[in-house]
Amino acid sequence: MIGFDGNDDKLVDGELAEVVNVANENDVSNTLVLTADDPNSQAVWDARSEFETAIQQTTTKMDEADIVVPINKIPLVLKEVRKVSEKENVRLPNFGHAGDGNLHIYICCDDYSDDEFAVKKDHVFKALYQVAKDSDGEMSGEHGVGFARKDYFEDFYGSDYVELMSRIKLAFDPNLILNPDKIFPFHVSKQENEVVKS
Known part of the structure; x- marks a missing residue:
């Protein structure tokens, strides 16, 4: 499903024609083109949302x-x-x-x-x-990332990156009250102002 928009009808039509050509070259058996105000267009997008x-x-x-x-x-x-x-x-x-x-x-x-x-x-x-x-x-x-995926964060980005992000968070949240322990698998010691593992 591809949507096109723009202020220049010729440009939009050209982009549409190019995509239809690529689809045909790749054995797409049926290409349906709908305008935004076609009632079927909304039905297609409704299906996508489900x-x-x-x-x-x-x-x-x-x-x-x-x-x-x-x-x-x-x-x-x-x-x-x-x-x-x-x-x-x-x-x-x-x-x-x-x-x-x-x-x-x-x-x-x-x-x-x-x-x-x-x-x-x-x-x-x-x-x-x-x-x-x-x-x-x-x-x-x-x-x-939030709470559910925080255990994968350090493996993905590395401990140096996580420490840096933790220190940036400390600069804006010195009392550690904004989403505590929600993103980083580290916390910051208030006494020593140091990042330590949870």
Whole structure:
């Protein structure tokens, strides 16, 4: 699904024609072009907004990895995601935003027990984050790292980076009251003004 906009109709039409040509050259069997005011256009975008709900309906529970990679590396990254899926024997349905390289990858529990799924998730997150890192990407493109993924942060960015970020946080939050222990797996000693491991 590709959306085009702009102030110059000829430019937009030219971009559209180019994409249709690329699609045809790559054996896309059916290309549907809709204007923004076509009622079917809204129906298509509504369907896109239900992708996550549709995936939820296929499994007992799931978790999500949101990696972001350079857009020219998306095809290679998706091949690596498939390899991770096969290696871990876990379904990883995914979709994303090709325009900015943000990929939503869902880890499906299916028939695994809670304990088995916890182990599988850990393996998959580590593997997907390594794929992102090897592709010059990041751990997250739009949903942030937060509390749920903080244990993977230092492995991805390195201890020096985490220490630097912790010190920057201390400069703006000397009392450690803003999202305490939520992002960095470090805390800052108030007495010594030093970063130490949690």
